[in-house]
Amino acid sequence: MLRRPTQTIIRNNSLINNILHMKKEKMSHQIHSRRIEGLDNNIWIEFTKLAADYSVVNLGQGFPDFSPPNFVKEAFTRAINSDLNQYTRAFGHPPLVKILAKFFGKLLGQDIDPFSEVLVTVGAYEALFCFFQALIDDEDEKPVSGRLMTSADWVLDPAELANKFSKHTKAIVINTPNNPLGKVFKREELQVIADLCVKHNVVCISDEVYEWLVYDANEHVRIASLPGMWERTITVGSAGKTFSATGWKVGWAIGPKDIIKHLQTVHQNSNYHCATGAQQAVAEGFVKEFGRLGAPESYFISLRQELQLKRDRLAACLTSVGLTPVIPEGGYFLIADVSAVKVDLPDSTETEQPFDYKFVKWLVTNKGLATIPVSAFYSQDNKKSFENFIRLCFVKEDSTLRKAEQILQEWKTEADPVIAPT
CATH class of the missing domain: 3.90.1150.10 (Aspartate Aminotransferase, domain 1)
Known part of the structure; x- marks a missing residue:
């Protein structure tokens, strides 16, 4: 059956370029040391x-060259000593998916099912990898890059963004707070993106690994919390950035089950699992933080x-x-x-x-x-x-x-x- 080519709007980010490149090369089972669009592989x-x-x-x-907080390091030690050293549930250690669902359900104003709408991954990188593997067909679809920030004031250009959408557009990737600019998208800018996603029936993957690291009077707004966006958004997070433990490689994808189920299929047939002890430590860290969310301590x-x-x-x-x-x-x-x-x-x-x-x-x-x-x-x-x-x-x-x-x-x-x- 013939299908029209569709488009995926991506942010100008080396990570996404790498993922798309890996997907294109996966059938060859070869490693190529060549330059790809926008990035030297090495x-x-x-x-x-x-x-x-x-x-x-x-x-x-x-990455930080200082230690994670003691309460998560101690939790990791307890997990190892209590022999949490074998496989846990492939889609996420039960204590972790439960607290993630509770924690982000409160932030997003959603009743999130921990077992069908949360996927724990090997870092945020694998969450993005699973998304592209599951939902983007590189034989028929192509990335459309665009400079969505003006060099004058580093704000979203609504006209340029709107011009990137068409009847072929399938997905958009956003990153807020942004790497490398450090820009935090304002609610009004995210609403522009949300309106376009709803209008064109586009899926959004929102990379929010720096969600807690917002400075001055700026506010992190989760696009999945905007009207009409929960059912079309995958929110990606990272324990590495949240708890200053980038080497633990615990990430997650949160979103509606009709999208998450496709990411789960890719995950269980590729990495399958990330360290049980690290997942338990992150779970305990979120439990502690849930009890003092917004408090000075x-x-x-x-x-x-x-x-x-x-x-x-x-x-x-x-x-x-x-x-x-x-x-x-x-x-x-x-x-x-x-x-x-x-x-x-x-x-x-x-x-x-x-x-x-x-x-x-x-x-x-x-x-x-x-x-x-x-x-x-x-x-x-x-x-x-x-x-x-x-x-x-x-x-x-x-x-x-x-x-x-x-x-x-x-x-x-x-x-x-x-x-x-x-």
């Missing part, structure tokens, strides 16, 4: 290796306050050496405009590389500071607009941030003026 591996080879201060990788509140101070510290340092930080409203990352930096980069045989890619390599090898080029997150058509930005992770120990400050201050002192006059 960019994260390359910069991680560079950081390790040069023993640098690493603000590139998005909540870990979610104290972590947000702590990270906001770290964000402000790094932003102040960047400003002091003449760089221009874009202050994030949420998330782990801060991006900085480096277009005013005067650096004599060595001639490169990789002439097609954007400026930020070459600058980041220079920063690692010459100054001992690891960051990430922002253009890596964008499709080929949009790379040029973002090659003057680098991404830095501020979710680090104060001692790590202090070392980064020393590097930047020494660089400014030894090469002043590093920054071109404006």
